[in-house]
Amino acid sequence: MNSSTLAFIGGGNMAGALIGGLIQAGSAASSILVIEPQAAQRESLRQRFGVRVYEGAVAELGEAEAVVWAVKPQSFAEAAVACAPHFGAALHISVMAGVRCAAIARRAGARRIVRAMPNTPALIGQGIAGLYASPQATADDRARAERLLNPTGQWLWVEQEAQLDAVTALSGSGPAYVFYLLEAMIDAGTRMGLPAESAKRLALGTFSGAAALAAQSPLSPAQLREQVTSKGGTTAAALDVLAEHGVAQTFGAALQAAANRAAELGEQLN
Ligand SMILES: NC(=O)C1=CN([C@@H]2O[C@H](COP(=O)(O)OP(=O)(O)OC[C@H]3O[C@@H](n4cnc5c(N)ncnc54)[C@H](OP(=O)(O)O)[C@@H]3O)[C@@H](O)[C@H]2O)C=CC1
Numbered sequence: 344m345n346s347s348t349l350a351f352i353g354g355g356n357m358a359g360a361l362i363g364g365l366i367q368a369g370s371a372a373s374s375i376l377v378i379e380p381q382a383a384q385r386e387s388l389r390q391r392f393g394v395r396v397y398e399g400a401v402a403e404l405g406e407a408e409a410v411v412w413a414v415k416p417q418s419f420a421e422a423a424v425a426c427a428p429h430f431g432a433a434l435h436i437s438v439m440a441g442v443r444c445a446a447i448a449r450r451a452g453a454r455r456i457v458r459a460m461p462n463t464p465a466l467i468g469q470g471i472a473g474l475y476a477s478p479q480a481t482a483d484d485r486a487r488a489e490r491l492l493n494p495t496g497q498w499l500w501v502e503q504e505a506q507l508d509a510v511t512a513l514s515g516s517g518p519a520y521v522f523y524l525l526e527a528m529i530d531a532g533t534r535m536g537l538p539a540e541s542a543k544r545l546a547l548g549t550f551s552g553a554a555a556l557a558a559q560s561p562l563s564p565a566q567l568r569e570q571v572t573s574k575g576g577t578t579a580a581a582l583d584v585l586a587e588h589g590v591a592q593t594f595g596a597a598l599q600a601a602a603n604r605a606a607e608l609g610e611q612l613n
């Protein structure tokens with residue numbers, strides 16, 4: 344990463360993950376500035392990474408060649424009013440769920456925009472993000488966004504902006520579904536008599552092992568599931584209960600609700 348100035352608007356979880364990755368990848372701390380209203384967050388970012396932190400919009404935003412929008416969608420309008428007067432001709436990269444390029448262009452005066460939808464495993468370099476570039480973004484802009492995301496894990500580009508709502512529903516919110524299943528499996532194991540620590544280890548090992556197998560195997564997830572499922576055996580008994588309760592359909596409905604919410608957050612800002 345080169346050392347031209349990068350400005351983060353919002354210094355919470357996602358900004359912290361991205362900044363941590365950039366610093367580890369060799370970016371100079373002095374090239375990163377963060378606007379963050381919470382004193383505790385500012386202090387944490389300053390101590391962990393040595394970046395420049397400010398409570399509110401400052402003239403230094405004009406130095407930024409790239410701006411990263413990492414506030415909640417509901418905070419974007421107010422933040423844009425405060426910051427927009429200071430921006431130069433920067434590339435704008437947004438990680439905000441739902442907020443459309445059109446709204447970022449209109450409210451922040453941005454022209455070249457890349458939207459990214461990362462997820463929290465980015466905190467340990469094992470995230471996966473979807474990226475979308477506005478038609479005005481250049482090849483250099485895309486490369487810059489890739490350099491921002493690289494240290495946090497994997498990324499892929501989508502062709503249509505609306506597809507980012509599906510990315511948000513699947514992988515942006517996705518870690519929460521995995522944690523939810525983990526909690527349920529650990530609880531069940533504990534109720535069936537395992538020590539809590541053992542149940543946790545077994546559940547975690549099962550998730551990481553199954554994910555690694557699915558990633559490496561030429562077989563589809565459905566075929567891998569069939570390999571586990573002996574006729575008349577234990578897995579079949581469990582899967583019958585999941586089917587009776589329509590768990591696959593429920594998952595479908597849950598992801599659709601997340602995508603709808605992303606679209607709604609976007610519409611509120613148009
Ligand atoms: N968490 C996740 O898993 C993911 C989040 N995202 C997106 O990333 C964005 C940030 O999420 P996350 O990091 O979790 O949220 P956080 O709440 O941790 O961070 C946002 C920070 O921005 C601050 N803020 C509020 N208003 C302003 C302002 N006017 N100027 C500057 N900073 C401001 C907030 O302060 P205060 O608390 O006072 O409001 C808060 O500290 C969201 O848009 C979300 O959709 C994307 C992918 C995954």
Ligand SMILES: O=C(O)[C@@H]1CCC=N1
Pocket residue numbers: 440511515516
């Ligand atoms: O829950 C949210 O709105 C954010 C976006 C994706 C993950 N967290």
